[in-house]
Amino acid sequence: MPTALRDRTLVFDLDEGGFHEGSPWPAPPPRPRARRCTSRGCPYAAGIPAREAARRLERFADQVLPGWRNRATFHRTSTAGNRTGADDPPGSTWRDRPSIDRGEGLRLAGDMVAAPGTRGGIPINSALRAVRSAVTGLRPRTAP
Numbered sequence: 001m002p003t004a005l006r007d008r009t010l011v012f013d014l015d016e017g018g019f020h021e022g023s024p025w026p027a028p029p030p031r032p033r034a035r036r037c038t039s040r041g042c043p044y045a046a047g048i049p050a051r052e053a054a055r056r057l058e059r060f061a062d063q064v065l066p067g068w069r070n071r072a073t074f075h076r077t078s079t080a081g082n083r084t085g086a087d088d089p090p091g092s093t094w095r096d097r098p099s100i101d102r103g104e105g106l107r108l109a110g111d112m113v114a115a116p117g118t119r120g121g122i123p124i125n126s127a128l129r130a131v132r133s134a135v136t137g138l139r140p141r142t143a144p
Helices: 050-064 121-135
Strands: 010-013 018-022 038-041 101-103
């Protein structure tokens, strides 16, 4: 979507539990004009039709990205049932989630593993930890 000065980068909807995040920088060239990727999410209760949840998100988008419908070049909606992301139950921490290092050279990265953060921060932090763990001890190859 083309950027506009009025576009918000980060918004929390404390009434509905919604969340909006948008890249604060336009995509690098080549591009016909400045564009950005945005993402929104909100919980919805069992028994609420997915289409109603999508309409609720669109109303939220109307508030944080005025005119987004006329500017969007791609739009996708999806739902995830019975998920809360990486919410930690009371008395636990992110360290109680599944380990990144699964042994035998296998690493796990994603939004539900033992890495600090919320939402987008968890997969980023878990990926960084997985890569660091995987390359620890590797030596640069010398030319023949």
